[in-house]
Amino acid sequence: MVELRDAWELLSNYESHELVRNRYITKHNWQPNRSQSRQIAASFIQAREYFRSADNADLVVKPLLLYYGVVSLSRGLTLFLTPQLWEPSLARSHGLSRFNWHDELSKENPDYLNLAVRVNARGTFNELVHATGNRNLMRSGSSKINLR
Helix, strand or coil: CHHHHHHHHHHHHHHCHHHHHHHHHHHHCCCCCHHHHHHHHHHHHHHHHHHHHHHHCCCCCHHHHHHHHHHHHHHHHHHHHCCCCCHHHCCCCCCEEEECHHHHHCCCCCCHHHCEEEECCCCHHHHHHHHHCCCECCCCCCCCCCEC
């Protein structure tokens, strides 16, 4: 639990539009206007509140709150990393589509690991992939970071 608290403590820096502005200048060598830095900060505030709500939510609504928390974090990161984007210009959908779920789910004992999704040309997922250069900081069976 300490690691999770540490992560949110770090992310809380992005809830302050002044700190966002300072980090934005360092990252892009360009100062965002007040509205842009507030949009970025608002995404991180919304994400924290979704995750906080999920902690106390019934199991039936917890996945939806976690989903919205991840979407909010993704939108905030996308806005921070992509200077030309503003909140109103972001996609309104997640950008993923189910792929042949009916076939698997209609089986007597469906294997949920066989469920697949397709990435649409437009959506939050695709915007995040472009903003991050499809880099991943997570390590899985490797010590390398920033794998594409």
